Amino acid sequence: MSFLSELVKKKDKLKVTDTVVTKIDGQRYVERGGDAKNVEKLTPCYGFVVDTKPDNVPVLVIDNLYIGSQDCASDSVIDVNNIKHVLSLGVNVYVNVNHKYIDCLDLPETDIKCVLREGIPFIKEAVDKKENILIHCNAGVSRTSMMAIGYLxxxxxxxxxDAYILVKEKRPAVQPNDGFRKQLMALNPGQVI
Structure with missing residues (x-):
């Protein structure tokens, strides 16, 4: 008896299941009984978490260096925290202070070296002047932590x-994606850029 015939026998004994499939555009459907032709369309589901409550409290990591979500990049939050500089990663916002936007996707395969090379001097200049700076991305979780850790x-x-622990203690929600984390771990302190 061939291996293929053994597989076919085992396949026939498997329990029939329904599979929910979500396409890249958010369209969802159920394949009934493993039959790709027997489908039921479902309500679309987006490939991101819909933000339903503000996260507008920036966290001070070290003197003059704040991190947070894009909700922190509002005039009222900036004024209350005396923020003079804003570094936006992947999410461009309009603010009435010195602002720098860096295009950066939150994907493990994104090369962070050029992002760090562009962002660290902007942060350093603000911190050296003892002026508050906010680093933010969309949720203040992955890209923000990557930049703050790279700066430290x-x-x-x-x-x-040590840098990761410090940032995590200040804002427990932070978590650089696996690709960012591996790239940061490969860098030497003092020689990031």
Whole structure:
């Protein structure tokens, strides 16, 4: 008996299931009984979390360096925290202070070296002047933490793990994606850019 015939026998004994399929455009459908032709369309589901409540409290990581979500990049939050500079990663906002936007996708395959090379000097200039700066992305989780950790590694000569722990203690929601994390871990303190 061939391996293929054994597989066919085993396949026939498998329990019939329904599979929910979500396409890249958010369209969803159910394949009934494993039959790709027997489908039921469902309500679309977007490939991102819909933000239903504001996250507008920036967190001070070290003197003059704040991190947060895009909700923190509002005039009222900027005024209350005396923020003079805003670094936006992947989410461009309009603010009435010194602002820098860096295009950066929150994908593991994004090369962070050029992002860090462009962002760290902007942060360092603000911190050296003892002026508050806010680093933000959409949710203040992955790109924001990547930049803050990269800054701490380069300008404060911190090891990755120490920088990560510091940022995580200040804002527990932070979590650089796996690709960002691996790239940061490969960098040497003081030699990030």
């Amino acid at each position: 590694m380069h300008c404060e000569n911190m090891q990755f793990e």
